[in-house]
Amino acid sequence: MNLEEYKGVYVFAEQVDNKLSGIAFELLGKAKDLAGDLDTYVAAVVIGSEIKGLADELAAHGAEKVIVVDDPELKVYRTEPYAHALSEVINKYKPEIMLVGATAIGRDLGPRVSARVATGLTADCTQLEIGDFPINPVAGKEQKHNQLLMTRPAFGGNTIATIACPDNRPQMATVRPGVMQKIDKIEGAKAEVEEFNPGFTPDNKYVEIMDVVKAVSETVDIMDAKILVSGGRGVGSPENFRILEELAEALGGEVSCSRAVVDNGWKPKDLQVGQTGKTVRPQVYFAIGISGAIQHVAGMEEADVIIAINKDETAPIFDVADYGIVGDLNKIVPELTKQIKAAAISK
Numbered sequence: 001m002n003l004e005e006y007k008g009v010y011v012f013a014e015q016v017d018n019k020l021s022g023i024a025f026e027l028l029g030k031a032k033d034l035a036g037d038l039d040t041y042v043a044a045v046v047i048g049s050e051i052k053g054l055a056d057e058l059a060a061h062g063a064e065k066v067i068v069v070d071d072p073e074l075k076v077y078r079t080e081p082y083a084h085a086l087s088e089v090i091n092k093y094k095p096e097i098m099l100v101g102a103t104a105i106g107r108d109l110g111p112r113v114s115a116r117v118a119t120g121l122t123a124d125c126t127q128l129e130i131g132d133f134p135i136n137p138v139a140g141k142e143q144k145h146n147q148l149l150m151t152r153p154a155f156g157g158n159t160i161a162t163i164a165c166p167d168n169r170p171q172m173a174t175v176r177p178g179v180m181q182k183i184d185k186i187e188g189a190k191a192e193v194e195e196f197n198p199g200f201t202p203d204n205k206y207v208e209i210m211d212v213v214k215a216v217s218e219t220v221d222i223m224d225a226k227i228l229v230s231g232g233r234g235v236g237s238p239e240n241f242r243i244l245e246e247l248a249e250a251l252g253g254e255v256s257c258s259r260a261v262v263d264n265g266w267k268p269k270d271l272q273v274g275q276t277g278k279t280v281r282p283q284v285y286f287a288i289g290i291s292g293a294i295q296h297v298a299g300m301e302e303a304d305v306i307i308a309i310n311k312d313e314t315a316p317i318f319d320v321a322d323y324g325i326v327g328d329l330n331k332i333v334p335e336l337t338k339q340i341k342a343a344a345i346s347k
């Protein structure tokens with residue numbers, strides 16, 4: 001493998017029903033940073049049927065080049081034809097870095113593609129940067145420059161591992177939605193668009209999709225909320241979440257929760273924040289009756305302002321909080337709601 005042939009930071013631009021997923025823009029934002037450090041270009045790969053029209057939106061979010069693989073076989077996501085399409089794009093264009101979202105689709109696609117093109121993949125990254133590897137020089141081992149350093153929680157979140165792929169290309173990573181930031185839209189931006197179709201054999205024994213049944217979610221997407229009022233086991237019961245709902249309503253925010261709450265069946269999994277839930281980045285995050293386990297903090301530490309309410313003054317949540325109130329949530333939360341409502345009326 002001649003590593004020098006591999007150029008560009010490529011992003012798999014996931015789309016469903018011909019609508020680009022938010023993760024595509026988040027990955028493009030990160031790709032732009034990485035490409036700046038490597039002095040190379042950013043490309044998006046979009047795979048589907050009748051999807052050429054998506055190129056401008058990708059350009060507006062930072063793609064300088066868009067590779068379009070457009071074929072009726074690719075209308076609905078299926079592992080086989082998508083893995084074939086993306087592997088062939090990699091074989092033809094030889095990207096230095098290939099980023100994929102750690103979504104249901106990306107988690108299925110990424111590892112299969114990396115195996116086909118004989119490279120490594122770091123799953124579920126929370127940080128990506130360009131640097132030297134090994135990070136600290138090791139006697140007798142060559143330190144390589146300009147490597148993609150891929151950081152992710154490991155061993156149940158008890159340690160953070162930084163992984164590199166110095167001997168193979170592309171360097172592949174999947175990244176969790178909500179972790180990277182998209183750039184401000186560049187209105188009117190145009191990308192160089194290239195159509196590439198590696199060919200799909202009809203009657204190819206791909207999985208046949210008989211029916212697509214869409215789940216109707218009754219909850220809001222907490223990843224979009226500007227204010228989150230998050231409750232933990234300390235809230236005590238599903239009924240008692242009412243006091244958090246009242247606070248959220250007074251503030252124009254949404255309710256989310258810790259995993260203990262989901263495990264107890266008090267709230268649906270869609271509302272869980274953390275390593276195995278969602279990564280959120282609201283302007284204000286209330287952590288109420290949440291102890292602040294590392295796996296929870298991993299999903300909310302990027303919030304602009306964190307306010308913790310906990311009766312235990314040694315709770316680790318206070319280490320990440322900007323403001324902390326020590327006391328019983330059953331007294332503090334209703335009082336807070338009352339004061340906020342009163343302040344709103346007096347305005």
Ligand SMILES: Cc1cc2nc3c(=O)[nH]c(=O)nc-3n(C[C@H](O)[C@H](O)[C@H](O)COP(=O)(O)OP(=O)(O)OC[C@H]3O[C@@H](n4cnc5c(N)ncnc54)[C@H](O)[C@@H]3O)c2cc1C
Nearest residue numbers: 232233234258259260274275276277289290291296311329
């Ligand atoms: C692989 C793995 C992945 C995980 N992923 C996640 C994840 O995505 N998200 C997540 O949240 N967790 C996750 N966890 C679980 C995590 O380790 C914790 O167990 C969990 O976050 C604890 O939830 P909690 O803070 O609500 O409950 P607890 O840890 O039980 O904390 C309850 C808190 O409420 C306080 N409290 C009790 N009563 C009151 C009161 N009346 N007033 C004020 N405060 C009160 C207590 O002092 C305590 O600090 C994961 C664990 C593992 C091993």
